Amino acid sequence: MIREEEPQELHPMDWWLRSERLPHIWCAGCGIGPTLYAWTRALDRVGIDKKKVVYVSGIGCCGRGSGYLDVDGFHTTHGRAIPFAVGIKLVKPELCVSVISGDGDLFSIGGNHFIHAARRNVDLLVICTNNFIYGMTGGQLAATTPQRDYSTTTPYGNTEPAFNTPYLADASGAVYVARWTSIHVRLLERSIAEALGMKGFRYIEVLSPCPVNYGRRNRLREVDDIAKWFWEFSVVKHEADTKEVQIERGKPLILGNFVKKEKKLSCYEELKELEERVRAAAEAKK
Amino acid sequence: MAAILGASWAGAKSMTATSGPGLSLMMENFGLGVMMEVPTVVVDIQRGGPSTGLPTLTAQGDVMQARWGSHGHYEIIALAPDSPQEAFDLTIRCFNLAEKYRVPVILLASETVGLSAGKVVVPPEDEIKLIDRKKPTVPPGEYLPYRPDEDLIPPMASAGEGYAICATGLTHDEKGYPETNAETQEKLVRRLNDKIRVHLEEIVDVEEEHLEDAEIAVVSYGQVSRPAKRAVKMARDEGIKAGSIKLITVWPFAEHVIRKWAKQVEWFIVPELNYGQIYLEVRREACGDSKVVPIPRMGGRLITPQEIYQEIKKVSKN
DSSP, rough: OOOOSOOOOOOOGGGGBBBOOOOSSOOOOOHHHHHHHHHHHHHHHHHHOGGGGEEEEEEEETGGGGTBBBSSSEETTTOOOHHHHHHHHHOOOSSSSEEEEHHIIIIITTHHHHHHHHTTTSSSSEEEEEEBTTTTTTTTTOOSSOTOBTTBBBOOOOOOOOOOOHHHHHTOOOEEEEETTOHHHHHHHHHHHHHTSSSEEEEEEEOOOOOOTTGTTTTTOOOTTHHHHHHHHEEEOTTTTTTGOOTTTSSEEEEEEEEOOOOOOOOOHHHHHHHHHHHHHHHHHH | HHHHHHHTTTTTTOEEEEEEHHHHHHHHHHHHHHHTTTTEEEEEEEEETTTEEEEEEEEETHHHHHHSSSSSSSOEEEEEEHHHHHHHHHHHHHHHHHHHHHEEEEEEEHHHHHHHOOOOOOOGGEEEEEEEOOOSSGGGOOOOOOOOOTTTOOOOOOOOSOOOEEEESOOBBBTTTTSSSSSHHHHHHHHHHHHTTTTHHHHHHHHSSSSTTEEEEEEEEEEHHHHHHHHHHHHHTTTOOOEEEESSEEEOOOHHHHHHHHOOOOOEEEEEEESSSSHHHHHHHHHHEEEEEEOOOSSSSOHHHHHHHHHHHHHHOO
């Protein structure tokens, strides 16, 4: 049967999208779309001027996201989204800069940038869509692949322990740390909105299905199998000790807003204060 | 390097400084700067390599890395200062070139310049000529971030100005959208190269001395220009018809200058602190019209005027 009319109704978030670029490259069942949906809803909820929104991404499936949103978007090199965003933020602190990238990008090649940006408390929101694997390049082992899981480079099972990324962010000094999944869209949206309302280095991990390159090799073969795993095993535990939230297959997935703390101004603002003090002292001497 | 690209996109004039090992690390994002057409400046205080090589000792081994260090085929601009004064003056020029041509520019200095002390005259602010990047003149809805003007350079909006910039390291169309196909690649990469190539004579800056009747020309750049000029003077005092071509712009290469003098001089002598990098460029452009001899030194110390003078004397007898 041929449809006679094009549907007139736009997607509710079309205002944020470069709809001319659709369809996107992501597979059915991918968690990046819901994450961006939650992010744009959160931007609406907080009421941020679209002109002031900057989206920086690295390389990988998630890297492509910056090209689909109708905001200033920068698709940078592998792992370097955070330093690129730091450069923008230093020059224009008034902009709302978000880094949305994958686990391979943020925690393997970009791991150093992540911990140092957190340590310096740079005023950035970093969202990681963690799909436990290198999705775009063919399902190779990542630093976030749960132990004993399978990937194309560990066909007999992974022997390496995985990063517990909320713990890493917390230990490095992030002022806001949360974890949700891409099926908890409303809760994720609320968490992103909360983070958008804060200053400093804020980190949200979004567990995100990759049915094609993770699920297929890990007995989660159907498109919705990973979503079902998230649904059945997730336990919301706000303010949980981040040490205790390691992801292990067959064990509860601890979600929630783990860390929220007030911290002195980010180091750059402190530097500005210092500069003002030194200038004032020099003036006084004259 | 990623941070200075971000800073430049936010509208600032940004720079960073490093030496060889750092330059190697930066080459990944240097390529991103070329692809996204980001005006920025990288200072490379060259030291001996490969690898950790000779920390705090001089060399000029990064000339070809400056040219080809990142993957893909692209054109860049690199200037080589011979003194602290020139390092100051050329840094300003680096920024002007970066802003004008929307390309990362390298100040290719070396330890001898980076760590030497010398008098630097800082001119009054209003005497310094500054160039700022072209900004879009059309409203956001009509702006195509990668549509070039006639000079092949597109105007550049900054983040936060409402233009919804889409920038990527992927091959992209005029909207900045990824288009990974042969046609877009052909068009984009040609333009990235041509925007420098067609402005070659405008970009290239050389200092020519005693060339009117010269039979021998010493081609040098960076700090080696100083002993080279001294050696030419020593040769002139002895009645040898020697002249000097100092390349202030190392990249793009001063092809037209070498071609022009190749028709007159019998010899080019190329002293440099590597095993022959610009030597090969000179030989390429001399096209057999004149003979080219290198004076290669691997670095660690400067070439002396005497060493260059000896070479001039040697070829003058042939």
